[in-house]
Amino acid sequence: MSLEHWNLCLQRLQSEFSTSQFNTWIRPLQAEMLPNGELCLSAPNRFVLDWVSNKYQTRIKELLSEFAGDDLAPALKLAVKAQNFAQANQMSPPPPPVSSEPAINPLNNEVARESGYRPGFGLMDDEEGSPNADLEFEAPLTLSGTGLRGELEPYEQGQLPLTAPKRKVQVEGGINHGANLNNSFTFDNFIEGKSNQLAHAAALQVAENPGGAYNPLFIYGGVGLGKTHLMQAVGTEMMRHNPNAKVVYLHSERFVADMVKALQLNAINDFKRYYRSVDALLIDDIQFFAGKDRTQEEFFHTFNALLEGGQQMILTCDRYPKEIQGLEDRLKSRFGWGLTVAIEPPELETRVAILMRKADESGIKLSYDSAFFIAQKIRSNVRELEGALKRVIANSHFTGRAITPDFVRESLKDLLALQDKLVNIDNIQRIVAEYYKIKISDLLSKRRSRSVARPRQVAMSLAKELTNHSLPEIGDAFGGRDHTTALHAIRKIKELQDTDSDIREDYKQLMRILTT
Numbered sequence: 001m002s003l004e005h006w007n008l009c010l011q012r013l014q015s016e017f018s019t020s021q022f023n024t025w026i027r028p029l030q031a032e033m034l035p036n037g038e039l040c041l042s043a044p045n046r047f048v049l050d051w052v053s054n055k056y057q058t059r060i061k062e063l064l065s066e067f068a069g070d071d072l073a074p075a076l077k078l079a080v081k082a083q084n085f086a087q088a089n090q091m092s093p094p095p096p097p098v099s100s101e102p103a104i105n106p107l108n109n110e111v112a113r114e115s116g117y118r119p120g121f122g123l124m125d126d127e128e129g130s131p132n133a134d135l136e137f138e139a140p141l142t143l144s145g146t147g148l149r150g151e152l153e154p155y156e157q158g159q160l161p162l163t164a165p166k167r168k169v170q171v172e173g174g175i176n177h178g179a180n181l182n183n184s185f186t187f188d189n190f191i192e193g194k195s196n197q198l199a200h201a202a203a204l205q206v207a208e209n210p211g212g213a214y215n216p217l218f219i220y221g222g223v224g225l226g227k228t229h230l231m232q233a234v235g236t237e238m239m240r241h242n243p244n245a246k247v248v249y250l251h252s253e254r255f256v257a258d259m260v261k262a263l264q265l266n267a268i269n270d271f272k273r274y275y276r277s278v279d280a281l282l283i284d285d286i287q288f289f290a291g292k293d294r295t296q297e298e299f300f301h302t303f304n305a306l307l308e309g310g311q312q313m314i315l316t317c318d319r320y321p322k323e324i325q326g327l328e329d330r331l332k333s334r335f336g337w338g339l340t341v342a343i344e345p346p347e348l349e350t351r352v353a354i355l356m357r358k359a360d361e362s363g364i365k366l367s368y369d370s371a372f373f374i375a376q377k378i379r380s381n382v383r384e385l386e387g388a389l390k391r392v393i394a395n396s397h398f399t400g401r402a403i404t405p406d407f408v409r410e411s412l413k414d415l416l417a418l419q420d421k422l423v424n425i426d427n428i429q430r431i432v433a434e435y436y437k438i439k440i441s442d443l444l445s446k447r448r449s450r451s452v453a454r455p456r457q458v459a460m461s462l463a464k465e466l467t468n469h470s471l472p473e474i475g476d477a478f479g480g481r482d483h484t485t486a487l488h489a490i491r492k493i494k495e496l497q498d499t500d501s502d503i504r505e506d507y508k509q510l511m512r513i514l515t516t
């Protein structure tokens, strides 16, 4: 038995689990062979350990027996291997002391690159020889004012997260953001469903035990799925328990802007001091750090200092951390020290529940049927769902008509027409069925004859390639199949495209029809 068997086991688990399940529970496990011949899988924390022991241990053992043979399969040991700073410093150099960090010339390219500075607007020394901040930056930030004490105008170009209050941030005597929390994002009004259950549970735990439970808590998922809401709910809850807590929420662009400004003003130590003094630091959309080396370095040191001090960090991102291109490996690995959880697009019942709740909050009576109609049509994310509901409510106010499914259909006519033009699983199924002259119901049926099974596999592959749906969602949309069937279909069609010219041609034609 060797780690090879574990690697085979990993491959199999990857094909059996959804991506987010695999990323959350299996990917963080570190495997090593112990001298006594046991295979030890180390989880980054107790939560992951318990989950893996309860839910996946049996399957892992089965697979090890399958690959190594019953006699040779090793005994399995599960353990927690907390990362600590001694280890960390062996893995990468310790953060340099403040004084030895590189001196930054505000004119250098690095600052320009980090900030989006547009050459040509000039950066001059003023008469006293101080850097004069008479600059213009491209979106997302505009830096204005003359002289040393400029003011930062936040995100003129619509880049400010929708939820953050627009307000000026004084940078004169150092940075001070206040909590910046939006009080309407609470646990109370967050609807829990299968798609966000784990993220919700982890966020609750962090709110109850900041700095202790999972640090950092890393929440990732597509746009408008509630990452900011959950993160801010933790902050609000922490402040409720302890009104003196210094909880700071900010968008990652603000962190970059603060750092650039501090460099300009030769005040990087103030920047460090401020960010290291918080009890909890909540940073949204950290994919924005990609490619910004200086920011990442600064963030890395901040991150280490906060973790060491037991101060809580919550980060959100639009993708799994290891998949962020342009992000240093040492940051990616540290993000995995806490708990990384995904939020998926909400399933139908959750969408219905969210709509009913939002309507209720607006003082509107929304029948289940009307909510169901909207939820069935708008599947992409919660922000779009809210947008559709607002439109229906506004229309009902203007016309004085009651909200019924027919009224909803009428109110959302344009939106639905537009949506029909976009590629989604429904129209993939329709077009594939027409192309192969079969019925949509055949695609969804249990029939396995080749005349139906092959088009079904083609449709699943197209759904994977042209939509953002996960394998479990695709399987589900094709008559309640599971994600391994979807995965098999996609692999099969990929293989056939190399060996079967008919399939290759069909696939090309269908792609053309769907995308033009």
Ligand SMILES: Nc1ncnc2c1ncn2[C@@H]1O[C@H](COP(=O)(O)OP(=O)(O)OP(=O)(O)O)[C@@H](O)[C@H]1O
Residues within 6 Å of the ligand: 161, 163, 185, 189, 190, 191, 192, 196, 221, 222, 223, 224, 225, 226, 227, 228, 229, 230, 285, 318, 354, 382, 383, 386
């Ligand atoms: N489960 C939920 N229950 C109630 N409201 C929700 C839920 N999920 C999302 N929302 C609402 O949807 C809207 C968008 O959520 P949010 O801003 O948190 O998304 P996000 O994942 O941070 O997206 P982005 O990456 O675009 O910032 C918010 O108004 C939020 O309150």
